[in-house]
Amino acid sequence: MIATVVLASLSEGARLLRDNFWDYTVTGATIGAIYSLVALGYTLVYGVLRLINFAHSEIFMIGTFGALYATQWLGFDPGDPKKTGIALIGVLLFCLVIAMAVSGASAVVLERIAYRPLRRRGSTRLAALISAIGASFAISEAFALWRGRNFEQFPRLFDKTHTVFTLFGYDVRADQVLIILSALFMMVALDQFVRRTRLGRGVRAVAQNSETAQLMGVNIDRVIVLTFLLGGLMAGGAALLDMVFLEQTRYNIGFILGVKAFTAAVLGGIGNLRGALLGGFVLGLVENYGSALFGTQWKDVISFTLLVAVLMFRPTGLLGESLGKARA
């Protein structure tokens, strides 16, 4: 009896997924792109410090407020006419710079206040994790006190719902194109930075073998600050894209997203930049496909089950861990 009900709903789900495959794919990739960007922050810090930077979700949240303030500085109101052309690009870039700057700076301050003193004292990893959790609570609640607990609205900057092109019958929207492309661009830029530049080599060296790196003259403190900064910049970028996409924020907006992004990082292989990218997109897509098949209420159950299943067969995630390895 139950089996038939389940089967019936599954076959309906399968039809739904088949008929709207590209719809689910594009929307899943959009949220997946944001997961990926945030996951990069987790993976960078983890690769270098072996710390789950629990407060990274708040770095993202601060970025959304940075973007919101940027629009307010420019005098935007939710009802204003939409921008186009050069003005739009200027506005978006300005908001992006502000969001990234705010997030990056907070990440560096966070490292300074909540993590560095612990490192200096030779604390345990567990203590560092608790400090991260404490910092996360403190930051998000400070925003709750300051900004209140209600959502604040991000103005619509441009006509984001117009169709840019049609993919197998699905009208791909402007904001979806913007989000996926800019996320990919930022990720490629970060990957190249870490692989090609001197500073990036330092990051990889510390991730690989901190002691040797130190002996070779790498300033570890600077590398760690750089790591947090890079993670923060990516979170700031994600914050602006998220605001363009969903247009509202409040103090606890980072929490669930942070859990998802961390899941994505582990899924791809934590400590591995390309793993974070892959993990984010896979998670976003699987959530959407799963929602179609089983119903939206099972979304998180599906993604966590997927995570367990992947880790069973690949205990270090899809692409394996290590920021330091050449694979990264």
Next chain:
Amino acid sequence: MKKWFRLLVPIAAVALLAAACGDDDDDVATTDETAAPAAAGVVCADPLTIAFFGAQTGDAANLGLNESRGAELAINEFNAANPACQIGYKAFDSQGNPDNAPALAQQAVDEAAIVAIVGPAFSGESRTANPIFEAAGLPIVTPSASAPDLSTLGWTIFHRLIANDDSQGPAIAAHIAGELAAAKVAVIDDNSEYGLSLAEIVAGELEAAGVEVTVTDHVDPASQDFSATVTKVKDAGVDVVMYGGYYAEAGRLRKQLVDGGVTAGFISGDGSLDPGFIEAAGAEAAEGAILTAAAFFSPDGYTGGADFGAKFLADSGSAPGLYSAEGYDGANLILAAITAGNTTREAINTFLSTASFQGITKTFKFLPNGELDGPAAIYATVVEGGVLVGAGQIGG
């Protein structure tokens, strides 16, 4: 021995001092009463307190504050009019969380001065707090806990100031089937106790009325992105989307539906009836959405509620919201019991259960199970030009 004694002296002194201070308080209270010039109005001997039970802080605070400010206004007015009977007010901040409720409820029960409660505001916390109020015989009047089964649990102290979801649900369904003449409907909820049960009632009534419910879905309110649900709704090509849940998610869902190209109508229940809905959806997307409740959103809709908004604003510094007038009426109902000379919990409960009282929102007369006697009025509010506009009664 000597040392021990030396220690005892200051302790005894402190104890005496404390006792003296305690007496002092009483003295002040009595002088206050006698000082009042031949008080017109009610005279009461014992200190009496009306408490509010519900969220004052946290994510669910909006609704609780709407109600508690109404109750406070009623008490302030009463105290101004009756110098010889000063009623205390105390808020128990449950944050809307059923886990916090028992320890708070027991504390309320323990404070002898508390003779009645306005609240609990939500159904979840009612389930853990009301058994305690029942055991202590402490009467409650709730302005917003709307789960239908609360009145079937045998609580003699329970009084509900609004019609429950068994009235709201069918009214929404009738409106969808009748006024909106929908053939295909999507029924979506936030998977919460309130949202799911309202959605289930509506879906059941729609099926009974021969309207096809082609999509049911349960979104996660903690998740920001509802695109999977939007796709599902688009796929089905429905005429109306009904949502059971709270305003922040309702607004977000409405916005994402419109962005996704869904042109269907949108209707939701009292949880969504808040200016926050328009904010979350954006004025453009919110336009035309219908939000229903067993109450007027604005007290102006009530006969005798015209000056309530101004008084409320002057008293609390903020505009009244949903159920503010009900909170005001609830406190006034209790004050009417006190005016009639009932100063114990038991007497007030008897008064509440038997009396008929004209408030600004309606006439209150309760059935033995604590529900309102008489037909339940359900009102619609429509978003027009970025503001909430009353659209009259749709059911009951």
Next chain:
Amino acid sequence: MSTVWASVRLRRRGPLGISSSLQGAWTGLPRAARYTIGTVGVALLYLLPEIPLGLIETQGTKWESVLFFPILIYVMMAIGLNIVVGRTGMLDLGFVAFFAIGAYATAVLGGLHDWNWWLVLPTGIALAMAAGAILGTPTLRLRGDYLAIVTLGFGEIIRLTANNTESIGGPRGISDIPVPPNVGGLEFDNVLDDRPFYWLGLTLVVLIVFIVRRLERSRVGRAWTAIREDEDAAELMGVPTFTFKLWAFAMGAGIGGAGGTLYASQHRLASPGTFQLILSILFLAAVVLGGSGNLVGVIVGAAMIAYLPERFRGFEDKRVMLFGIALVVMMIFRPQGLIPSRRRAAELEDPVTPPEMADVSTSSQELAGYELGEVFGPGTVSLDKPFAPDPRSPAGDGDHG
């Protein structure tokens, strides 16, 4: 600069030294004296709801009730989680799952099927233990952070499944839950008086503490410590690490289940909204704050985490923020917790083993575990290794990649 460092180090040693000497004095006492003090202490705990404590008592909520929930329940959960995190070094971010399983077992068996409460309690514990074993079997070969995210996911899966399953009440939960039958003067069915629940819970806690102490000092406890210190070495020495990890997981889960059973009967409600991720995090914070690995420590830590927010309800909106700041400050100045594990302290400060040697012995681990002593820093993967970047501190490891 170096003087600053010296003073920092001194300060760090200070509190640890004091508590060590206190603990030393305690173990120095004759056995009879320790038992007497212990008995008096437990007797005082039983009398806690009866003694007027004035301003120590919670002001806005009923003290007797707060003593049971959250304080006693948090203590129970922390004892259970401590076996997993503190003793065996596995990071569990989804401990609330077992709390939920205990609560729902009580609701379903006692509420929907009318089982006797005294039959429900052991069944709830057994079900939670079984759930622990079922989760543990496939996942315990994962280490450290992978285990953390998998347990976190498990906690969410349990909550969401309960929310989505109509036959156990869906989001509404189950509210018709039996209480233990009245025993003598203890009226469990009196909703106005939570003292019987407190006494029952305290009895369970005493029993659990007794059992856990015995276990810790047995072969099992030594095996757990060995696993926490270095799983590979333990395995090499012939400790069946997987079996012992599984046992630790199941034991912890069982205690969590007992907590859930008690909680549900006192609240007369089991609903998914209770079992949020944040509870798992609070339980973990309780363990670490108190002194991971030290039984007395985690009990004190849990009691503080449960008590302080209730006592300072006046701060309302600021509570969580202050709590967060307190966690950070605490981890900076007293990372070992309020009452550090003596054994851990001994291991960390053991002058016989040069840090370099400790490094060599443990650096072979590819994946990080959450072993207690494991030091936080770049590239550190295992326990007992101080953080590397400062040349003045003992050298860190290098090889994890």
